[in-house]
Amino acid sequence: MPLRVGNIASGEDFFDRRIELEDLWRYLEGNHIALTGPRRLGKSSLLKRLEEQAHERGLMVRYIDVQGLSGAAAFVDALDAAYPDASIRRHLADAGDKIRTWFACLKKVEITLPGDVGGSMELQAPPATPWGRKAADLQTRLSTAPALLLVDEFSVFLDNLIERDAHEAEQLLGWLRTWRMTDTHCRFIFSGSVGINALLERHDLTTWLNDCYEYKLGPFREASALDMLTTLATREGCRISRENARHLCTRTGWLSPFYLNLLLDEAIKAMRDRLLESGDTEREIQTGDIDDGYDRLLAGRSRFIHWYKRLNRDLREPMLAFILAMLRHIARSDTPLTRRQLLARLARLEPDVEVRSERFSNALAYLEENGYLGEHGEHIQFLAFLLRDYWRRNHAN
Numbered sequence: 001m002p003l004r005v006g007n008i009a010s011g012e013d014f015f016d017r018r019i020e021l022e023d024l025w026r027y028l029e030g031n032h033i034a035l036t037g038p039r040r041l042g043k044s045s046l047l048k049r050l051e052e053q054a055h056e057r058g059l060m061v062r063y064i065d066v067q068g069l070s071g072a073a074a075f076v077d078a079l080d081a082a083y084p085d086a087s088i089r090r091h092l093a094d095a096g097d098k099i100r101t102w103f104a105c106l107k108k109v110e111i112t113l114p115g116d117v118g119g120s121m122e123l124q125a126p127p128a129t130p131w132g133r134k135a136a137d138l139q140t141r142l143s144t145a146p147a148l149l150l151v152d153e154f155s156v157f158l159d160n161l162i163e164r165d166a167h168e169a170e171q172l173l174g175w176l177r178t179w180r181m182t183d184t185h186c187r188f189i190f191s192g193s194v195g196i197n198a199l200l201e202r203h204d205l206t207t208w209l210n211d212c213y214e215y216k217l218g219p220f221r222e223a224s225a226l227d228m229l230t231t232l233a234t235r236e237g238c239r240i241s242r243e244n245a246r247h248l249c250t251r252t253g254w255l256s257p258f259y260l261n262l263l264l265d266e267a268i269k270a271m272r273d274r275l276l277e278s279g280d281t282e283r284e285i286q287t288g289d290i291d292d293g294y295d296r297l298l299a300g301r302s303r304f305i306h307w308y309k310r311l312n313r314d315l316r317e318p319m320l321a322f323i324l325a326m327l328r329h330i331a332r333s334d335t336p337l338t339r340r341q342l343l344a345r346l347a348r349l350e351p352d353v354e355v356r357s358e359r360f361s362n363a364l365a366y367l368e369e370n371g372y373l374g375e376h377g378e379h380i381q382f383l384a385f386l387l388r389d390y391w392r393r394n395h396a397n
Contacts, residue, residue: 014049015231015257016224017042020217024050025057027213028148028187030107032180034209035191037217038371038383040258043191046217047150050189058098059148060091067153067192071161072172073131079149080138088145099146106185127171139179147186155192155199162203173208180211188212195369202362219255222246228257229264236268238283248290253385254374263386266293297386304390307372318350323363324395325349327372331388331396336379 024046027033035043047063054061062082069075092099142149161169180188190196190212197214200206220228226245233240240248248267252259270292271285297303311323329345330337337345343360350356364380367373374383382388 014045015228016220017046017049020046020215021049021053024189024215025053027215028189029105031213032188032211033190034196034212034214035189035217036196036214036369038195038256038369038374039193040256040371040384041217041219042257043193043217044152045257047152047189047191050148051150054148056098058095058100058102059146060088060095061148061150063150063152065152066157069157071164072129072168073134075157075172076131076135076138079151080134082149083138083142083145083147085141088141088147092145095146102146103185127175129168129171132175135175139182142186143179143182143184145186149186149188151188151190153192154190155194155196157192158196159194159199162199162205166203170205170208173205177208177211195366198362198366198369201365220257220260222249222255225249225255225260229260232261232264233268233285238268238271238285240264240285244285244287244290247287251290251294251385253388254383256371256384259384259386262297263290263293266296269293270296294386298389298393301390301394304387304394307387307390308395310370319359319363319366322346322349322359323367326360326363326367327391328396330373330381331391336376336381338378339375339380342380 024033024035035046037043051061051063060083064078064082066075066078069078158169158173161172176188190209196209197206200209226242226249229240229245229248230242233245248260248263249255252263267285267290270289271283274286274289274292275281275283311320315323325346326342329342339360343356346356346360350359364373364375368375371383372387373380382391
């Protein structure tokens with residue numbers, strides 16, 4: 001079975017995340033959730049595993065990818081189509097005691113309104129729009145149902161909607177917030193490959209989602225990464241020692257399932273080529289195979305070019321130039337840079353201290369949520385060593 005690099009992992013391709021799954025189920029008892037975290041950590045895979053587990057708990061669960069939808073009406077239509085009346089009635093009849101167990105676990109969703117809006121916010125009825133009536137009907141049907149709505153790529157959808165019609169985006173967000181603030185039995189989890197918080201902050205819309213509990217997904221723990229690498233290597237008909245699996249983790253740096261699988265896949269190819277040249281038959285991944293695989297990945301420039309193109313596609317000046325300068329300075333440096341050192345290097349680009357500091361904070365939040373940079377103690381550095389070395393080779397001049 002070939003390695004699944006970059007695809008949603010389900011079934012036996014899904015590894016670990018036991019603690020994260022336990023956390024999410026616990027928080028769902030009293031909260032709606034915004035599942036955040038940098039790209040390439042497996043947020044969509046985690047949602048799919050929740051979908052698998054939800055049936056055991058009596059929930060009517062639907063995974064809804066909204067990335068390709070073009071407006072609020074299409075969003076409401078997608079949710080409505082996922083929960084037809086007949087399916088809800090059938091589920092209520094079939095699930096039986098499991099539903100009562102789930103309802104017994106539910107706690108009232110606690111809403112803390114932010115101080116910057118005076119401790120209150122005007123609640124919105126479904127707006128007087130072509131999609132408002134269907135939205136109201138959907139809310140009525142699902143509010144008392146044991147439904148779990150896994151809304152993936154919500155931030156991508158929302159980013160496109162804001163660009164097209166910011167007022168419609170705010171109407172949709174307002175209606176969804178009003179729904180969540182009622183004493184509803186259903187639960188939402190919103191996720192996406194674009195950082196939700198950075199997106200909402202950029203458009204001054206943070207109050208429309210701040211009732212959701214933010215659960216930030218992190219990288220694998222080393223033990224989980226080692227177990228995954230060992231299992232996947234075995235499935236590919238080869239072996240990797242614990243020592244060399246740890247070496248692969250060290251080369252990767254950031255223990256993202258995507259980068260671990262990417263380097264393992266290339267190391268297996270390097271091992272295969274070595275065996276063809278030497279005539280050996282011992283299919284065990286060596287340290288040199290891992291290092292050769294790393295070099296091969298960097299040589300394939302097309303593998304990472306989208307990380308650069310994405311910035312040019314999504315950002316406008318002056319933020320684009322500022323972010324590219326940040327990444328260039330970090331890639332050039334032989335040692336990790338502190339916030340103060342990086343701000344000093346950006347002084348020529350933005351002389352005003354206050355403007356530079358605010359722009360830096362916004363840029364860092366964007367780069368963290370999108371999987372480029374992270375803070376390690378006092379230092380700021382690339383999360384993935386492969387991305388760092390690609391940037392150093394191609395965009396640091």
